[in-house]
Amino acid sequence: MKTLKLTAIAILALALVLVLFTAGCTQSAGPSGSTTASTASGSSGTSANGSVGILETAGVGPMPSLLATGQVDGYIAWQPVVEAGVESDIGQVAVYSKDLPPAGEWSHHPQNVFVVRKDFYAQNPDFVNDFSALNLAATQYINAHPQETATIDADWLAGGQNFTYGNVSVSSVTVVNNSIPTIEFSNDPSDSWKASTSNFVQSLVTLGTVKGFVANSTDQDAVLYNFQPYTSAQAILASKNVTTPAPVQNTVGVGYLMAVDHSALFVAVKDWQYFNDTYGIALKPEDLTAAKPSVADFIVNGQKVATVNLVPANAGPNLMQLAATNSIQMSYVGVPPAISAIDQGTPITIAYPIDNLGTGLVVANGAPAQDWQSFVAWAKERSDAGKPLVIAAPGKGSIQDVMIRAALQDSGITVTSVKV
Amino acid sequence: MTRRLGLVLPILLIIGWEVAAIIVNNPFFLPKLETVIPVLLSPFSDILGTGSLFDNALVSIERVVLGFALAAAVAIPLGVGMGRFGVLNDFFDTTIELLRPVPPLAWVPLALAWFKIGIVSIVFVIFIGAVFPILLNTVDGVRGVKNTWVEVSTTLGASERQILTKVILPGAAPTIWTGLRVGFGIAWMCVVAAEILPGPTSGLGYLIMYSYNLGQINVIIAGIIVIGLIGLIVDQGFRAVEKRWFGWRGLER
Numbered sequence: 236m237k238t239l240k241l242t243a244i245a246i247l248a249l250a251l252v253l254v255l256f257t258a259g260c261t262q263s264a265g266p267s268g269s270t271t272a273s274t275a276s277g278s279s280g281t282s283a284n285g286s287v288g289i290l291e292t293a294g295v296g297p298m299p300s301l302l303a304t305g306q307v308d309g310y311i312a313w314q315p316v317v318e319a320g321v322e323s324d325i326g327q328v329a330v331y332s333k334d335l336p337p338a339g340e341w342s343h344h345p346q347n348v349f350v351v352r353k354d355f356y357a358q359n360p361d362f363v364n365d366f367s368a369l370n371l372a373a374t375q376y377i378n379a380h381p382q383e384t385a386t387i388d389a390d391w392l393a394g395g396q397n398f399t400y401g402n403v404s405v406s407s408v409t410v411v412n413n414s415i416p417t418i419e420f421s422n423d424p425s426d427s428w429k430a431s432t433s434n435f436v437q438s439l440v441t442l443g444t445v446k447g448f449v450a451n452s453t454d455q456d457a458v459l460y461n462f463q464p465y466t467s468a469q470a471i472l473a474s475k476n477v478t479t480p481a482p483v484q485n486t487v488g489v490g491y492l493m494a495v496d497h498s499a500l501f502v503a504v505k506d507w508q509y510f511n512d513t514y515g516i517a518l519k520p521e522d523l524t525a526a527k528p529s530v531a532d533f534i535v536n537g538q539k540v541a542t543v544n545l546v547p548a549n550a551g552p553n554l555m556q557l558a559a560t561n562s563i564q565m566s567y568v569g570v571p572p573a574i575s576a577i578d579q580g581t582p583i584t585i586a587y588p589i590d591n592l593g594t595g596l597v598v599a600n601g602a603p604a605q606d607w608q609s610f611v612a613w614a615k616e617r618s619d620a621g622k623p624l625v626i627a628a629p630g631k632g633s634i635q636d637v638m639i640r641a642a643l644q645d646s647g648i649t650v651t652s653v654k655v
Numbered sequence: 656m657t658r659r660l661g662l663v664l665p666i667l668l669i670i671g672w673e674v675a676a677i678i679v680n681n682p683f684f685l686p687k688l689e690t691v692i693p694v695l696l697s698p699f700s701d702i703l704g705t706g707s708l709f710d711n712a713l714v715s716i717e718r719v720v721l722g723f724a725l726a727a728a729v730a731i732p733l734g735v736g737m738g739r740f741g742v743l744n745d746f747f748d749t750t751i752e753l754l755r756p757v758p759p760l761a762w763v764p765l766a767l768a769w770f771k772i773g774i775v776s777i778v779f780v781i782f783i784g785a786v787f788p789i790l791l792n793t794v795d796g797v798r799g800v801k802n803t804w805v806e807v808s809t810t811l812g813a814s815e816r817q818i819l820t821k822v823i824l825p826g827a828a829p830t831i832w833t834g835l836r837v838g839f840g841i842a843w844m845c846v847v848a849a850e851i852l853p854g855p856t857s858g859l860g861y862l863i864m865y866s867y868n869l870g871q872i873n874v875i876i877a878g879i880i881v882i883g884l885i886g887l888i889v890d891q892g893f894r895a896v897e898k899r900w901f902g903w904r905g906l907e908r
Contacts, residue, residue, distance in 0.1 A: 296868035304683045394704025401682040526704025529856040548853035560768040
């Protein structure tokens with residue numbers, strides 16, 4: 236009898252919770268998109284051209300969900316999250332980064348670079364040069380075999396399985412396949428590349444995230460770059476003559492992000508046999524069956540030179556923290572985190588680019604934004620209506636954050652930070 | 656009967672979840688059971704290239720056990736000392752109370768800098784989570800041993816060592832065990848915190864954070880359920896031991 240009573244009470248309580256919960260959810264899910272955005276950026280100033288709120292999210296992972304649940308009106312992200320939003324029918328690309336204003340400034344903007352700790356390069360020059368040759372060879376591979384690269388990336392990022400967003404499941408291979416053409420894989424530290432990187436430095440100084448060594452330096456090139464590994468790597472590939480480095484005693488840590496941008500590492504590890512046979516340099520995974528190997532042997536001319544730990548992180552600043560504490564010695568990383576780290580005195584140097592472009596602004600399906608002009612018009616319209624747009628960007632000072640702020644300001648739109 | 660009653664709410668919750676998911680009809684808020692169950696039903700197949708649920712659970716358990724064992728190895732002797740000798744207690748107490756409220760997650764940046772990437776920093780974060788409940792319960796247990804027992808043994812000529820092993824430790828054991836039970840629970844909670852450290856490419860916490868970075872909500876929920884289930888099973892084990900060996904405490908009251 237007593238148990239029965241208890242059960243009855245439990246059921247009643249549960250029913251109550253259920254009703255409250257569903258009521259709460261349906262209400263917030265109801266008037267798609269726009270309402271939540273207005274409350275989020277209520278404090279924004281009203282300029283003639285309107286305003287847009289930037290919401291800083293931790294990483295890009297939650298962005299498609301935020302857009303699908305109407306908590307933001309759009310997001311600016313790196314690949315594969317741009318194409319993932321499109322493929323899963325959540326949104327459409329309003330504009331890719333190359334078409335962002337000021338006109339021409341971002342047409343080949345730097346995205347990721349390869350950084351090396353200075354002390355490590357001084358002690359192991361041959362190792363770094365050979366590793367760099369492998370990176371350059373991997374870039375050639377990506378450009379020559381985009382299909383194979385997509386399959387390798389999808390395997391690394393998602394075990395080749397589907398991504399599930401809401402009710403929609405999309406093939407990771409398709410998503411990566413669509414991502415690759417939006418990225419320019421190149422290792423060439425050309426003058427225009429350096430000029431574009433200087434734009435980033437300027438933007439970071441304006442944002443207040445860079446105010447140390449780099450900001451105060453009269454010779455920024457000397458502070459930021461050492462292209463010696465790039466020049467040596469080119470010579471190695473041209474002469475097909477690889478020097479076997481002295482074995483590295485300690486395990487070498489190499490940082491990377493789960494991004495299509497870092498495909499060079501993924502193809503070098505996954506198709507190690509090809510690089511071994513073609514160039515005599517290989518990064519052979521110790522566990523050949525793992526989707527994302529964590530340890531690999533660096534092999535030159537058939538001889539194992541070092542054990543390499545492949546260290547993933549959620550965002551570039553985490554990788555730079557690891558480089559600062561010498562937990563990793565080299566890393567694939569976005570340009571702004573690398574600049575900020577050098578600015579703060581981390582003893583690393585930018586050795587060469589990894590890729591350019593590869594950022595996109597995604598808005599909800601059906602939003603009146605097909606290019607930058609229509610996006611700006613939409614932003615003004617929404618701002619005038621008292622519901623300014625809210626755009627998600629991954630972390631202050633990230634490439635995406637810097638670019639969207641600069642672009643909005645260039646179009647005369649006031650940028651506000653959404654406080655949560 | 657009580658056992659069966661305990662199952663009523665979880666079953667109702669599952670039904671309620673599905674009903675709510677149908678009413679809400681927005682899988683970003685609440686995915687339906689159908690998207691989560693397949694993940695749970697194939698614990699041996701690979702998820703997003705991070706390994707299977709089973710493999711990841713095994714890795715997490717291994718790390719938690721290491722961190723927990725280390726915490727117990729430090730906390731129990733220290734706790735016995737602090738409980739038995741006032742000087743030790745006065746010496747350590749302030750520092751412990753200063754460090755105790757710091758969430759294990761706050762140690763992550765330092766753990767990485769001190770112990771580098773790898774198992775040591777993970778175990779450290781779990782250790783921090785588990786050490787304090789075990790320590791405080793041990794101190795409490797040792798202090799709670801009846802004075803009359805200690806006095807009687809002193810009168811009968813017992814040495815300090817004999818008092819410790821024959822009176823204090825057995826007398827404090829039930830409270831220490833409770834400390835271990837709570838400590839393990841917290842250690843298990845810390846697994847997510849520890850496994851978001853850069854470096855690990857396996858573990859339930861890693862699986863959850865990795866799925867989060869790819870926005871895969873169904874995998875996140877499956878991971879949460881597995882963490883909960885393992886926690887429940889381990890706790891049942893602790894309780895069974897408590898009942899079997901420390902049942903006398905109930906009589907003593």
